[in-house]
Amino acid sequence: MHYGGDYNPEQWPEAVWPEDVRRMREAGVTMVSLGIFSWSRIQPEEGLFDFDWLDRVIDLLHEGGIAVDLATATASPPPWMSAKYPEILPQDDNGATYWPGSRQHYAPASPVYRRLARELVTAIAERYASHPAVVLWHVNNEYACHLHADYSDNARDAFREWLERKYGTIEELNSAWGAAFWSQLYGSFDQVFPPRKAPYSHNPTQLLDFRRFTSDSFLELFQMEKQAIRDAGATQPVTTNFMGAFAPLDYWRWAQEVDVVTDDAYPDPNDPESFRAAAFQRDLVRSLKPEVPWLLMEQSTNALNWRPSNAPKAPGQMAALSMQAVGRGADGILFFQWRQSQGGAEKFHSAMLPHAGLDTRTWREVVALGGELAALPQLPGGSGAKVAIVFDWDNWWALRNPDHPVILDYLELVQRWYRALHRRHLSVDVVPPTGDLTGYSLVVAPQLYLLTEEGAANLRGFVDAGGHLLATAFSDVVDEDDRFRPGGYLTQLRELLGIRVEDFGALAFPGQLGQTSAPVDSVVGEFAGELLAEELSVDSAEVLGTFAEGRTAGRPAFTVRQSGAGRAYYLATVPSESGADELIRYLADEAGVEPSLSGLPATVEVTERGDVLVVINHGTMAERIAIAEPVDDLASGEQVKALSLEPFGFAVLRRR
Structure with missing residues (x-):
C-alpha cells in the first residue's frame, strides 16, 4: 500500500531536503511524486539540462527507503519556451491567447511543443530509467484540467488531419455532419475549422467530433511521452493522473493506454453528501481498468484554496475518505502535496506537512493514517458488484x-x-x-x-x-x-x-x-x-x-x-x-440484489474488495452496527458481531 504525495524540493533550500526525508519516514511515506512542475528547473534554457540537483534528491529519497513516481515535467512549459516560440500558446474560441504565468499554457497539437516535450522526456528517461528508486513514471499532470480545448491554428491543422483520417473523403464528412443544412457543404478539409466563436449554434456533429479530437489530441501527447520513456529503456509502469468523471477526456479510451490508473479527488467538506460523489468517482476509476489496482494520486489533507469557501476537513474525515478509496480498489493513498508551499497560487492548499508544523491535527492524522495503511495486509481485488x-x-x-x-x-x-x-x-x-x-x-x-x-x-x-x-x-x-x-x-x-x-x-x-x-x-x-x-x-x-x-x-x-x-x-x-x-x-x-451488509444507517457505507469489507461512518454521529455474518476485524484479528464507529470512523473486516 503506497503512501505519500507530490514532493517539490525545488521550492525549498537544499538544507531542508534531509529533514523532509526524516519526516516522511516518521509519517510512513513509501513513495513520492517528483518533478511534476520542474521543467524550468531541469531545463533553464533550450539545449541545457541541469540534473545535478535532481540526482541528489532521488538518491536522498532512495537512501531513506522512499520510492519515486518520477514525472516528465511537461505540464507547465518554462518561460523561455513561450518567449522563443510564441506559436506554442493555445487560444480560446474567440481567438484570445492563453498567456504564460499560470500552467498548462501549451497547444496540445503544437509541433514545437511536442518536439521540446519529447526532448525533455527523453533526457529524463535516459538518465533515470535504471535508477532503483524509480518505480513509476508520471506523464504530464491532469491533462486538460485548465485548458479544456484549444482553438488555435495548431488545433485547426490537427483537426483537419484527424477528420481526414476518420472520414477519408470530404463527401463522407458532409454526409455525417448533415452539412447540407444551413449551406455548410464543404469542398475540402481545408475549409473546416474548429468550432470557434460563431453567430449562432454550431453544427452538432462538428462539436461532437471536435470533442473527440480534443480528447485524442491530448492522448497523443501521453502516447508520445510514454513511447519516449520506453525508447529510453525504462520498464517501470507509466501513468498519468485522471480526475474522475472529467468531461473533456474519454477515460475509457485513455485507460487502455496507461499501465495503472491514477486519480485525483477533492470532495467538498462543505457538502455533507459529498462522500457519495466521491464514491461514484472511485467506483468509476476502479472500473476503468478493473483487473489492475489503482492509486489515489492526489487528495487534500485538509482545506483547499480554489473553491469560494474552502472548509477544512472534519477530524477523521481525511482518513475516512482515504479508506473509501482503499475499499474501492486503491493500492495507494497520496496527497497534493508533501510540504505546504510558502508562495505561489496554491500556498493555501493544505499539505501533509503544514505551515503550522508538527503540533497540528493535520500532521497527527497524516502520521496515524500512514501507520494504519502500513498495517493492512495485501488486499484482494474484485468489487463483488451485481x-x-x-x-x-x-x-x-x-x-x-x-x-x-x-x-x-x-x-x-x-x-x-x-x-x-x-x-x-x-x-x-x-x-x-x-x-x-x-x-x-x-x-x-x-x-x-x-x-x-x-x-x-x-x-x-x-x-x-x-x-x-x-x-x-x-x-x-x-x-x-x-x-x-x-x-x-x-x-x-x-x-x-x-x-x-x-x-x-x-x-x-x-x-x-x-x-x-x-x-x-x-x-x-x-x-x-x-x-x-x-x-x-x-x-x-x-x-x-x-x-x-x-x-x-x-x-x-x-x-x-x-x-x-x-x-x-x-x-x-x-x-x-x-x-x-x-x-x-x-x-x-x-x-435479487442485496447489500453487502444489511441494516446500515444512511451515512454508513460498506465496500467489498474480494472477501474484505470496509465499513465507514461518514456521519457526524457515532453509530453502532450489528454484523449478522461471521467476520474478523483485520486490526485485532478477532471475530466481531457488532461495530461501534465514531464520526468518520472505519473498520476493515474479512469474511470467514
Missing part, C-alpha cells in the same frame, strides 16, 4: 450540445441513480455501453441519448441472458454522428422495451412558466417526474406506472417487458431523488 451503471463520454459530449428539447446535466442524472444505489448500500461498477455485462443482475442506463449499434446489441443481449435493465427517458435517440435514425425515436431498443416514443414532453424548470413536474402513480407509490414526461405508446410492455397530471395524464410512465430470460424496464421521465430511491429499491428486489 449492479452496473452505464456511463459514456460520447453520449455526454452529445448531450452537452445545444438545441435539445431540454437541458440535461448527464453527470448529475447518472449520479442521482448512483446515489440511490449507494443509499441502498449496493456495490456498483461503472461500465460503457459496450462493456462486459456478464455477472451483473441489474444494469441502470440513464439518458443514453447517443447509442451505437454495438451498445444497443450489448444491452439487448444482457436482458436476453437474464439481466434486468432500466433504460430512461431520452435514450436511443441518435446514432454515433448525433443524427436521427430512420423510423423515429427508440429505434434500436423499441422491440426489447415493447414501447414507442412519440414525443419527449419537455417540462419547465422551477421558476419558469409551464408544467414543472409530472407526478407518477406506480407500483412503487407516487413520485415526482422532472425535466421530461414522454408520450409513450405501449406495444407489448406491461405498464407499471402512469402519469397522474399534466399533458400526459393517464399515459404510461414506467413499463416492463420480458425478453428472453430477463426484463427490460423503461422510465419516461427523470425521477426526483426520493423517486429514484424507491425505484432502485423495487428494481433491486426484482433482480
Whole structure:
C-alpha cells in the first residue's frame, strides 16, 4: 500500500531536503511524486539540462527507503519556451491567447511543443530509467484540467488531419455532419475549422467530433511521452493522473493506454453528501481498468484554496475518505502535496506537512493514517458488484450540445441513480455501453441519448441472458454522428422495451412558466417526474406506472417487458431523488440484489474488495452496527458481531 504525495524540493533550500526525508519516514511515506512542475528547473534554457540537483534528491529519497513516481515535467512549459516560440500558446474560441504565468499554457497539437516535450522526456528517461528508486513514471499532470480545448491554428491543422483520417473523403464528412443544412457543404478539409466563436449554434456533429479530437489530441501527447520513456529503456509502469468523471477526456479510451490508473479527488467538506460523489468517482476509476489496482494520486489533507469557501476537513474525515478509496480498489493513498508551499497560487492548499508544523491535527492524522495503511495486509481485488451503471463520454459530449428539447446535466442524472444505489448500500461498477455485462443482475442506463449499434446489441443481449435493465427517458435517440435514425425515436431498443416514443414532453424548470413536474402513480407509490414526461405508446410492455397530471395524464410512465430470460424496464421521465430511491429499491428486489451488509444507517457505507469489507461512518454521529455474518476485524484479528464507529470512523473486516 503506497503512501505519500507530490514532493517539490525545488521550492525549498537544499538544507531542508534531509529533514523532509526524516519526516516522511516518521509519517510512513513509501513513495513520492517528483518533478511534476520542474521543467524550468531541469531545463533553464533550450539545449541545457541541469540534473545535478535532481540526482541528489532521488538518491536522498532512495537512501531513506522512499520510492519515486518520477514525472516528465511537461505540464507547465518554462518561460523561455513561450518567449522563443510564441506559436506554442493555445487560444480560446474567440481567438484570445492563453498567456504564460499560470500552467498548462501549451497547444496540445503544437509541433514545437511536442518536439521540446519529447526532448525533455527523453533526457529524463535516459538518465533515470535504471535508477532503483524509480518505480513509476508520471506523464504530464491532469491533462486538460485548465485548458479544456484549444482553438488555435495548431488545433485547426490537427483537426483537419484527424477528420481526414476518420472520414477519408470530404463527401463522407458532409454526409455525417448533415452539412447540407444551413449551406455548410464543404469542398475540402481545408475549409473546416474548429468550432470557434460563431453567430449562432454550431453544427452538432462538428462539436461532437471536435470533442473527440480534443480528447485524442491530448492522448497523443501521453502516447508520445510514454513511447519516449520506453525508447529510453525504462520498464517501470507509466501513468498519468485522471480526475474522475472529467468531461473533456474519454477515460475509457485513455485507460487502455496507461499501465495503472491514477486519480485525483477533492470532495467538498462543505457538502455533507459529498462522500457519495466521491464514491461514484472511485467506483468509476476502479472500473476503468478493473483487473489492475489503482492509486489515489492526489487528495487534500485538509482545506483547499480554489473553491469560494474552502472548509477544512472534519477530524477523521481525511482518513475516512482515504479508506473509501482503499475499499474501492486503491493500492495507494497520496496527497497534493508533501510540504505546504510558502508562495505561489496554491500556498493555501493544505499539505501533509503544514505551515503550522508538527503540533497540528493535520500532521497527527497524516502520521496515524500512514501507520494504519502500513498495517493492512495485501488486499484482494474484485468489487463483488451485481449492479452496473452505464456511463459514456460520447453520449455526454452529445448531450452537452445545444438545441435539445431540454437541458440535461448527464453527470448529475447518472449520479442521482448512483446515489440511490449507494443509499441502498449496493456495490456498483461503472461500465460503457459496450462493456462486459456478464455477472451483473441489474444494469441502470440513464439518458443514453447517443447509442451505437454495438451498445444497443450489448444491452439487448444482457436482458436476453437474464439481466434486468432500466433504460430512461431520452435514450436511443441518435446514432454515433448525433443524427436521427430512420423510423423515429427508440429505434434500436423499441422491440426489447415493447414501447414507442412519440414525443419527449419537455417540462419547465422551477421558476419558469409551464408544467414543472409530472407526478407518477406506480407500483412503487407516487413520485415526482422532472425535466421530461414522454408520450409513450405501449406495444407489448406491461405498464407499471402512469402519469397522474399534466399533458400526459393517464399515459404510461414506467413499463416492463420480458425478453428472453430477463426484463427490460423503461422510465419516461427523470425521477426526483426520493423517486429514484424507491425505484432502485423495487428494481433491486426484482433482480435479487442485496447489500453487502444489511441494516446500515444512511451515512454508513460498506465496500467489498474480494472477501474484505470496509465499513465507514461518514456521519457526524457515532453509530453502532450489528454484523449478522461471521467476520474478523483485520486490526485485532478477532471475530466481531457488532461495530461501534465514531464520526468518520472505519473498520476493515474479512469474511470467514
